[in-house]
Amino acid sequence: MTNGNIQIALIGAGGMGQGDARLAQMVEGVKLIAACDLYDGRLERCREKWGTDLYTTRDYREVLARKDVDAVIIATPDHWHSRITIDALEAGKDVYCEKPMVHALDEGPKVIEAQKRTGRIVQVGSQYASSIVYAKARQMLKEGAIGELNSVEAWLDRNTAIGAWEYSIPPDATPERMDWDRFLGSAPKREFDAVRFFRWRNYRDYGTGVAGDLFVHLLTGLHFATGAMGPSRVYATGGLRFWKDGRDVPDVMLALLDYPAGQGHGGFNARLKVNFESAEPEESFGVQFVGSEGTMTAGYSSLEVSRHPREKEPGYTIGTFPKKVQKEFLAEYEKKYPPRPPTADSMTADKKDVFAPPGFNAHLEHHKNFYAAVRSGKPFFEDAVFGYRAAGPALLTNVSYFERRICGWDAERMQETAA
Numbered sequence: 001m002t003n004g005n006i007q008i009a010l011i012g013a014g015g016m017g018q019g020d021a022r023l024a025q026m027v028e029g030v031k032l033i034a035a036c037d038l039y040d041g042r043l044e045r046c047r048e049k050w051g052t053d054l055y056t057t058r059d060y061r062e063v064l065a066r067k068d069v070d071a072v073i074i075a076t077p078d079h080w081h082s083r084i085t086i087d088a089l090e091a092g093k094d095v096y097c098e099k100p101m102v103h104a105l106d107e108g109p110k111v112i113e114a115q116k117r118t119g120r121i122v123q124v125g126s127q128y129a130s131s132i133v134y135a136k137a138r139q140m141l142k143e144g145a146i147g148e149l150n151s152v153e154a155w156l157d158r159n160t161a162i163g164a165w166e167y168s169i170p171p172d173a174t175p176e177r178m179d180w181d182r183f184l185g186s187a188p189k190r191e192f193d194a195v196r197f198f199r200w201r202n203y204r205d206y207g208t209g210v211a212g213d214l215f216v217h218l219l220t221g222l223h224f225a226t227g228a229m230g231p232s233r234v235y236a237t238g239g240l241r242f243w244k245d246g247r248d249v250p251d252v253m254l255a256l257l258d259y260p261a262g263q264g265h266g267g268f269n270a271r272l273k274v275n276f277e278s279a280e281p282e283e284s285f286g287v288q289f290v291g292s293e294g295t296m297t298a299g300y301s302s303l304e305v306s307r308h309p310r311e312k313e314p315g316y317t318i319g320t321f322p323k324k325v326q327k328e329f330l331a332e333y334e335k336k337y338p339p340r341p342p343t344a345d346s347m348t349a350d351k352k353d354v355f356a357p358p359g360f361n362a363h364l365e366h367h368k369n370f371y372a373a374v375r376s377g378k379p380f381f382e383d384a385v386f387g388y389r390a391a392g393p394a395l396l397t398n399v400s401y402f403e404r405r406i407c408g409w410d411a412e413r414m415q416e417t418a419a
């Protein structure tokens with residue numbers, strides 16, 4: 001730390017990286033001093049935004065070698081996350097790494113081990129873990145506001161080209177202005193291809209498809225709210241229905257997950273859905289918790305709860321019985337459940353409660369939580385273990401989809417098992 005400031009470097013200065021760097025600098029006592037990227041245009045943009053004193057490089061190892069960098073934000077494509085995280089931890093830096101924490105399942109234990117071995121802070125960048133909407137959902141679930149949880153539906157639907165990851169390619173996307181070989185990293189070697197560089201999410205060599213990109217957010221919210229560690233079984237289906245632009249990942253994906261009892265809840269099933277050619281005019285996002293006595297839906301910035309207390313009376317289906325039997329049945333029934341005349345209380349104007357905290361920005365809070373952890377040395381709960389408990393099952397939905405099989409998952413040990 002220099003003059004009480006946490007000095008940070010940004011590694012991966014694209015859309016999210018520049019967004020993260022902006023939010024980080026809104027936190028008091030945080031100073032961005034270096035940025036690393038593989039397209040020169042993005043480094044130039046960082047200097048336009050944050051001053052020509054900003055140190056810029058194409059090689060993240062130069063940033064890690066700097067003694068004056070306390071922490072790094074990693075916002076590269078997914079296939080670089082674990083490698084840079086581990087190198088940064090070993091260089092003594094605290095790490096804010098964008099979701100999904102890893103690109104492949106076998107990378108998770110390595111990041112967890114590096115976090116333990118170095119004792120440094122790792123925080124994964126799925127901001128739902130810092131959302132007061134999900135904190136409220138967690139509290140209400142604990143208090144039994146919707147009775148016993150039995151299922152969860154979570155979705156993120158879009159219907160625009162940008163929503164489907166067809167990002168802009170700059171006119172100066174040339175081999176001279178970009179470091180293609182470094183971009184590839186551990187991915188299979190290929191000829192220079194600006195489309196793959198700027199739209200890396202569409203290719204499994206660098207991205208994780210909708211599973212790692214979006215299911216992981218849904219799972220972060222779900223795990224935070226329910227306290228669940230993860231599913232025991234995962235099945236996914238889907239297809240490439242509309243965005244046939246050369247991508248090798250689906251644009252519609254559905255996943256079913258079994259959450260067994262014993263992780264602080266009585267067991268439930270979850271269904272996740274992403275649809276990039278949804279009929280809805282606006283992006284639609286939500287996690288809906290269904291319980292025995294109500295439903296709770298968490299969106300980006302609000303939580304809606306509707307309660308449906310269970311009817312005390314079971315009701316009856318006696319129309320097919322002979323008249324005499326119906327009469328006998330009714331007499332018994334009314335003895336047990338005397339008819340109640342309607343009262344003013346039996347009418348409620350609105351059973352719905354909506355919690356919508358004004359002006360709350362979960363992403364900014366997530367950065368505040370990270371820098372508080374860096375200062376105090378006490379990690380925020382979305383560490384490597386939490387991050388992998390969300391990323392692991394999300395990546396397993398890809399295994400299920402591509403290998404057409406049901407997958408088992410040991411959430412406690414964070415390992416694939418027999419289904």
Ligand SMILES: NC(=O)c1ccc[n+]([C@@H]2O[C@H](COP(=O)([O-])OP(=O)(O)OC[C@H]3O[C@@H](n4cnc5c(N)ncnc54)[C@H](O)[C@@H]3O)[C@@H](O)[C@H]2O)c1
Pocket residue numbers: 011012013014015016017036037038039042058060074075076077078080098099100125126127182183185197198200213
């Ligand atoms: N938390 C969220 O809500 C959220 C939202 C969007 C993206 N993300 C995550 O942020 C990450 C980046 O996504 P994006 O949309 O900003 O992508 P992007 O393509 O806009 O930016 C990625 C940048 O990383 C650079 N890069 C690639 N390899 C590098 C390397 N080895 N060293 C340094 N720089 C490298 C590229 O040049 C590019 O500029 C992804 O992991 C994504 O999942 C998170």
